[in-house]
Amino acid sequence: MSKRPTASAESGKECPVNYAFTFARTPRLEFGPRRLALVPALIAGREKAQGFPFAVAALVTGGASFRAGSRYAGLVAELRSAGVRLLEFACAHEPDPDFIDASAAALLNASGGRAERIAVLAVGGGSAMDAGKAIAALCAESEAAAKRGETPPSVKNFLEGVGDRTPSGSTSWLLAAPTTAGTGSEATKNAVISKIGAGGFKKSLRHDSFVPAVAVVDAELALGCPHEVTAASGLDALVQLLEAWTSPQASPLVEAVCASGIVAFARSFERVLADGNDLEARSDMAYAAYCSGLGLANAGLGCVHALASPLGSRYPVPHGAACAALLVPATDLNLRLLRERGGEPGSRKAIAAYAAAARLLAPLSGASGRPEDGLPAALRRLVTIAGLRRLADWGMREADIPELASAAGTKTNPVALAASDYEALLHEAI
Structure with missing residues (x-):
């Protein structure tokens, strides 16, 4: 060393000073005011690079703050104008397994069972971004299970300290855009999933591949927080x-x-x-x-x-x-x-x-x-x-x-x- x-x-x-170290993969970063407007172009760029269009995009948001603002309405209008088929999911609190499982099932069904044809857009605080990561990962795990003739797994199966399975690392394409400034989830490889109350847990779904493909950090999204x-x-x-x-x-x-x-x-x-x-x-x-x-x-x-x-x-x-x-x-x-x-x-x-x-x-x-x-x-x-x-x-x-x-x-x-x-x-x- x-x-x-x-x-x-x-x-x-x-x-x-330790000069023998590893630095994890980071997202493509778009940082600055009005960067949220780049999302349709970023989706189109990914479609061009992969050689086929997305069948569906999931817009995962947090509570009421972002949805009540003009930036939400503008983003939805721009995506639909660009021909993006949207499914919307609202994660008002820290994501729990039931929310992740149900969202991934609906999304995979809308994509024809193909996780690679799903784009996940997580726009919100840490909870919304963690939910987006988990949904994207579970879509890929569920597709693989279906190909093996198995019942779709729950996200609980892959949580550290809760489940007994290791994530494969396969995931749908993910873009994260924070509307608060705290967790830094737009730059990390883990998603925190919680069950609150007696017998509850707060555990991570983690893999190097779960770092978002793109992070859009637009501070205007936090105005009025x-x-x-x-x-x-x-x-x-x-x-x-x-x-x-x-x-x-x-x-x-x-x-x-x-x-x-x-x-x-x-x-x-x-x-x-x-x-x-x-x-x-x-x-x-x-x-x-x-x-x-x-x-x-x-x-x-x-x-x-x-x-x-x-x-x-x-x-x-x-x-x-x-x-x-x-x-x-x-x-x-x-x-x-x-x-x-x-x-x-x-x-x-x-x-x-x-x-x-x-x-x-x-x-x-x-x-x-x-x-x-x-x-x-x-x-x-x-x-x-x-x-x-x-x-x-x-x-x-x-x-x-x-x-x-x-x-x-x-x-x-x-x-x-x-x-x-x-x-x-x-x-x-x-």
Whole structure:
């Protein structure tokens, strides 16, 4: 493994730089205002490249926000004018298996049973884009099952920790266009599928081939997005940027991408909360979210997301709100444990990453003069400004904490955590 030393956050010590790494496939990216208007041409370009037209296109959207606006009506009119046969699916909440199974069945039937003749257009927040990924993949899996004379599978069969089958990687053509700025799902290879309540789960359908073929990031789609959604989505993006940057798997390229995303976030998060129609600020946040997706796809996530999954499967808490509630106590805990284990190269590398992020988010260092010491206070200020509800407001109880902590996956946190650590995080966040 090729490594080169670089300065760490602590004087006189060095951190290894890993120059042996893989960076996952990324979508073709169309970024900028009015880019949604390119969708009909992008479909036509794909049809020309593959040598045959699509039989049907699925337009997968989220709740009412996008559908209520003029951009939705314009997109539908342009697609129909171009001769595209549309089937529409609305995913108002995090997608569940029943929604994915039914949508894929209807779409495959409309295509004559051929997944390659299906185009999936996922326009919405993370839930809509994840639904689009899962529908596109299940169409291909169902076609293959039919050819083998088998009953069509459920998406549950392919979920990590739920099913017992591995996705083949076959999928229909997928275009993703975010209308919020948070999950970065337009850049990732996984789709999160949930069942909320007792016995619920929040698990991923994952394959390298599930990265969208095209990502259309048009910040105009987020104009008018509700304040609470804007705040929760923005903090989700920040958590992903921090967790990917401090991950043991972070490469120099991931570090650069995450730093660039945090610069954009720091410049515009407060601006976009003050004025949701500030297009420049919306563009910064869209860029930060896209960078966060690239980061998590290539370095993984940490303890905040390890807890956000069981929280989201048990209570109706929005993913970004769960991440926001856990962000400050998780950063405090990670920094304390990293300090205790500061002699380890991995610990020094993570501390250096936190210090670099602190310089971007909180230029004034902590009382000790170490930049990372000022990070928790800076994050607490951002969470306070966001004004999101706490976990107790979503139904979480103290009595639930041991079970939630035991369900937390290890993820790629910069330091190993015990169940007692996860319990402490939840006690602070509730």
